[in-house]
Amino acid sequence: MKWAGRLVLILLIGIVSLLFPLTTSIAQNEIKIGASLSLSGKLTREGHGLQEGYDFWAEWVNNRGGINVGGKKYKVKMIYYDDESNPQTSARLFEKLITQDKVDIIMGPYGSGIAMASTTIAERHRYVVILPLNDSDELYNRGYKYIYSVLPIASRDMIPMVDLVMAQSPKPNSIAIIASNSPYPLMCAKGLNEYAKQVGMNVVMYEQFPEETSDLSSLLSLIKTKNPDLLFETGYFEHSVLITRQLKDQRFTPKALAFSVGPQLPDFTKSLGKDADYTMGVAYWHPRMKYKDSAFTIEQYNEMFKRKYGRDPVYLNAYGTAAGRLLEQALGIAGSLNQEKIREAMHKIELADTIVGGIKYDEAGRNIWGRTGVLQIQKGQAEIVAPEKAATAKFLYPAIPWEKR
Amino acid sequence: MLILQVLINGILIGGLYGCVAVGFSLVWGVSNIINLSHGIFIMLGAYITFWLFTLFHIDPFLSIPISAAILFLVGYLVQKFLLNYVVGYTQQSGFGVFLSLILTFGLARVLENLMVGIWSGDWRSVTTTYSGLSLHLAGVSIPYIRIAVFGVALFSAGLLSIFLYRSRAGMAIRAITFNTVGAQIVGIELDRIYNITFALGAALAGIAGSLVSLIYSFSPFLSTPYLSWAFVIVVMGGLGSIYGAIAGGILLGIIESVASVYVGPGYQQAIGFIILVLLLVFRPQGLFGKKFLK
Numbered sequence: 049m050k051w052a053g054r055l056v057l058i059l060l061i062g063i064v065s066l067l068f069p070l071t072t073s074i075a076q077n078e079i080k081i082g083a084s085l086s087l088s089g090k091l092t093r094e095g096h097g098l099q100e101g102y103d104f105w106a107e108w109v110n111n112r113g114g115i116n117v118g119g120k121k122y123k124v125k126m127i128y129y130d131d132e133s134n135p136q137t138s139a140r141l142f143e144k145l146i147t148q149d150k151v152d153i154i155m156g157p158y159g160s161g162i163a164m165a166s167t168t169i170a171e172r173h174r175y176v177v178i179l180p181l182n183d184s185d186e187l188y189n190r191g192y193k194y195i196y197s198v199l200p201i202a203s204r205d206m207i208p209m210v211d212l213v214m215a216q217s218p219k220p221n222s223i224a225i226i227a228s229n230s231p232y233p234l235m236c237a238k239g240l241n242e243y244a245k246q247v248g249m250n251v252v253m254y255e256q257f258p259e260e261t262s263d264l265s266s267l268l269s270l271i272k273t274k275n276p277d278l279l280f281e282t283g284y285f286e287h288s289v290l291i292t293r294q295l296k297d298q299r300f301t302p303k304a305l306a307f308s309v310g311p312q313l314p315d316f317t318k319s320l321g322k323d324a325d326y327t328m329g330v331a332y333w334h335p336r337m338k339y340k341d342s343a344f345t346i347e348q349y350n351e352m353f354k355r356k357y358g359r360d361p362v363y364l365n366a367y368g369t370a371a372g373r374l375l376e377q378a379l380g381i382a383g384s385l386n387q388e389k390i391r392e393a394m395h396k397i398e399l400a401d402t403i404v405g406g407i408k409y410d411e412a413g414r415n416i417w418g419r420t421g422v423l424q425i426q427k428g429q430a431e432i433v434a435p436e437k438a439a440t441a442k443f444l445y446p447a448i449p450w451e452k453r
Numbered sequence: 454m455l456i457l458q459v460l461i462n463g464i465l466i467g468g469l470y471g472c473v474a475v476g477f478s479l480v481w482g483v484s485n486i487i488n489l490s491h492g493i494f495i496m497l498g499a500y501i502t503f504w505l506f507t508l509f510h511i512d513p514f515l516s517i518p519i520s521a522a523i524l525f526l527v528g529y530l531v532q533k534f535l536l537n538y539v540v541g542y543t544q545q546s547g548f549g550v551f552l553s554l555i556l557t558f559g560l561a562r563v564l565e566n567l568m569v570g571i572w573s574g575d576w577r578s579v580t581t582t583y584s585g586l587s588l589h590l591a592g593v594s595i596p597y598i599r600i601a602v603f604g605v606a607l608f609s610a611g612l613l614s615i616f617l618y619r620s621r622a623g624m625a626i627r628a629i630t631f632n633t634v635g636a637q638i639v640g641i642e643l644d645r646i647y648n649i650t651f652a653l654g655a656a657l658a659g660i661a662g663s664l665v666s667l668i669y670s671f672s673p674f675l676s677t678p679y680l681s682w683a684f685v686i687v688v689m690g691g692l693g694s695i696y697g698a699i700a701g702g703i704l705l706g707i708i709e710s711v712a713s714v715y716v717g718p719g720y721q722q723a724i725g726f727i728i729l730v731l732l733l734v735f736r737p738q739g740l741f742g743k744k745f746l747k
Contacts, residue, residue: 229719257718260678262669265462266710267718273455285576286670293668296585297596319578319670323585450585 079115079122079385081106081375082129082151084141084166086158089133094158094364098181101361101368102126102155104353108369115376118383124372131157135165142169152385153178155371158364160184160202160232167195176390179413180371181364185235188412194387196394196409198371200418202232203239205330206280209306209422210243212328212434213278216445220277220303224253226267228283236282236308252276259284265294272300277446282308288327289319296323296450303446304328317428324425326447331421333363333404334430337438341373341402349403370404405435454592459710461595467706468603469664471699473679474686475610476657482693483630483650486536486553490561491683492676494655496568498524498662499671503577513579513667517605520659528655531560532648540647561676568673578670602664609660610699613653617695626650630693685729691739700741 083102086095106124109115114123127149131138138157145151146169154170156163156179163182170177176194179187183199213220223244227237234256241254252274257267268291271279279302281291288310295301304326310316311329331337335350344352349369353361361369374397379385382393399407399417406417422434424443431441477491488494501520505511511519539552587596617623625646628636637643665671665679682705690701705725713721732739 226718255718257713258722260675261721262665262678263462263466263706263709264713264718265466266459266713267721269455269458269462270714286672286675289576289578289670293585297587297599298594299587299589315576319576319580321580 077120077122078125079117079153079379080125080127080149080151081153081155082127082145082149083155084129084131084138084145084157086133086162087128087130089131091133091158091162094181095130095133097362097364098158098368099128100357101180101365101370102372104356104361104365105369105372107356108352109372109376115379117379117385127151131162131166133159133162135162138162138166139169142166146170146173146175153375153379153390155368155375156180156182158182160187163187163195167192170194174387176387176394178371178375180367184232185239186231188414192413194391194413196374196413197415198367198374198404198407198418199332199415200420201414202235204418205236205308205420206240206282206306207243208420208434209280209304209328209330210240210247210249212422212443213304213445214247214249216443220249222250222252222274222276223278223280224271224274224276224302225251225255226253226271226279226281226283227256228259228281228287229256230259230284233282233284233308240280240282249278257283257287261287262290263294264290265297268294268298268300272298277303278306279304280306284309285313285315288316288329292320292323292327299449299451301447301449305447311423311425311430317425317430322428322453323450325427325453326444327425328433329423329425329430331423331430331432333366334421334423334432334438335360335362335366336440337421337432338440339401339403339405339438341370341399343373344403346403366403370402370407373402374399374407405438455714458593459714460707461593463707463710464703465595465599465603465706466710467703468606468699469661469668469702470682470686470705471702472606472609472657472661472664474683474690474698474702475613475695476654476661477680477683478687478690478693478698479613479657479695480651480654481687483626484532484536484540484647485550486540486557486651487550488651488654489554489557489680490531490564491557491654491658492678492680493561493564493568493673494524494528494658495662495665495679496671496673496676497527497564498659499666500568500572500577500662501659502663502666503579503671506579506581513581513663514601514605517660517663520663521656522659524659524662525652525656528658529648529652531655532651533644535560536651537644537647565673565676572673574672574674576670576672577666579666581667584667598667602667605660605664606702607699609657610695613657614695616653622646622649682725685725687739688729688732688737689740691741694739694741697739697741701739704740 085099106126110123114121129141154177158181160182171192171194178196180198183202185201185203225237225241227233244251288307306328308330311327317324339346378393381396382389407415408417410416421432423430424433432439433443480486480488498520502513502516505516506513587594625641686701690697709721712724
């Protein structure tokens with residue numbers, strides 16, 4: 049029996065050593081792109097969405113002959129690992145991608161918490177990382193030099209809504225801001241509060257409430273006594289439904305009501321019916337937006353995506369694809385696969401039009417041309433009302449009181 | 454008028470809190486089982502109402518007895534086939550409380566993941582035609598649904614009280630609380646009474662769940678906050694006391710409501726837990742509890 053075991057071992061070693069030269073010979077004229085994504089665990093859905101976006105782009109660019117780097121065409125080869133929705137695993141996988149797989153470029157995972165850990169590894173190795181869906185302010189406040197966000201940073205998410213309402217007549221002059229006390233909503237609310245003051249609005253309330261609450265009636269009673277023109281909330285889906293219901297209970301209709309998370313999801317209109325109308329939400333991306341990049345419009349993108357995956361793309365897919373398109377531009381400018389050259393190229397990038405909006409970087413890698421869209425529920429439909437060039441409907445303002453709908 | 458509105462808000466949500474805590478308090482007081490799956494039982498009740506409403510258009514208030522009955526059965530089976538073994542072991546060693554904690558914690562996680570697996574983690578809510586209608590009196594608004602939820606919560610507690618004081622099984626439950634050995638001597642079957650107690654606790658969780666679905670969106674992950682409210686209320690109201698649980702619930706509702714307006718909305722829950730700690734130090738038997746069971 050011992051002999052049999054050794055024989056199998058020797059055979060295995062033989063097979064493996066035969067395979068190796070094969071894989072390395074294929075690797076020529078190829079750009080290896082590494083990504084560790086959450087393909088299991090609580091962020092599975094997001095991880096897979098992002099992967100589809102990357103895969104779509106890789107296939108698209110390979111069908112066109114690959115990426116042009118310094119006059120030579122390179123095919124794209126994606127290498128994926130599963131970080132199990134765990135930041136530590138993600139960091140370990142980044143190390144593996146850099147030191148063992150020796151990839152040419154790294155594309156980010158989904159989520160800021162995970163990117164916090166893994167970008168530290170990439171930064172140490174001086175590897176450029178393109179982060180499609182990692183928008184936490186903290187990520188970019190660490191002075192890192194090799195990270196680039198495709199999304200605008202979180203604290204700017206609600207700003208387009210303020211601009212939108214300030215352009216209406218009569219102009220609103222007071223706002224109440226409430227935030228669920230967890231990191232993302234607080235970041236959004238902070239940026240919102242600063243911006244509202246900057247444009248001269250009277251902030252009558254700027255408060256946080258507990259994330260796990262099932263009753264906000266008293267907070268809303270208090271807001272009603274202050275009678276602000278606007279009520280903007282940053283939090284999660286369940287809060288948006290609760291607040292809308294309890295506002296109606298108390299018969300208080302702000303001229304504009306906005307949530308960071310809620311109206312984007314079909315469940316919002318399903319839960320609230322007619323009461324969902326006039327509510328605003330952040331639109332990271334929507335297949336009905338009218339953006340385009342240098343090769344295709346969103347309409348064409350939807351069509352191609354549908355052919356490959358059998359359904360419309362969602363923002364996860366679009367940002368993955370946009371990150372790939374961004375990389376193409378950067379490598380074109382850099383003309384080399386050297387990380388320092390790529391980094392310099394990233395800072396030269398000025399893209400007014402992509403399928404997710406504009407892209408230009410500041411020193412820390414924040415996308416300063418990035419701007420979230422605004423959506424508004426109108427007759428049960430989510431319509432894009434800003435920015436103007438992506439809009440599908442006109443913004444309705446002020447909201448009609450609950451009891452008159 | 455703000456203070457009046459705030460008090461009414463607090464009292465109305467407090468009734469629901471009380472209903473959340475009653476079953477938990479009963480089981481803890483009688484069987485000495487700290488049922489960490491109480492929160493997930495509540496979510497199960499909410500899902501039952503949700504599905505009956507969505508699939509068969511059964512009014513959520515009419516589905517309350519159904520979710521109570523289903524949860525009664527679930528509770529009975531859990532006690533009979535899982536917990537009785539642990540509780541039996543308890544009597545001799547005193548380790549039972551810890552074992553019941555581990556067992557119910559595990560059960561909660563299993564049920565939670567089953568629910569996520571079958572129904573996904575999406576947020577659900579029940580919206581009836583009368584959702585969002587409210588009574589307006591002297592500048593104070595009182596939503597009809599919340600009045601009804603408050604009423605059902607009190608009514609269920611009342612029914613439980615009648616059961617405990619008027620029925621044979623109810624009196625047996627009380628007998629065990631006062632003297633376990635004595636109750637056994639006079640011929641009360643401990644296991645059977647524990648089964649009924651746990652089933653009642655679960656049924657009350659089912660009722661609370663149906664009520665939760667009427668006023669709030671829920672997902673399987675919402676079980677933990679309800680469990681922690683149940684803890685706070687039981688400590689406030691005293692273990693095993695029905696009136697204590699209801700009064701504790703209303704008190705917590707008022708405290709949260711007042712705190713969110715006059716202390717700051719961020720402190721809405723913190724205040725409740727601060728009071729919990731103070732009570733544990735200065736009045737461990739609870740505000741209304743007659744006795745404190747080990």
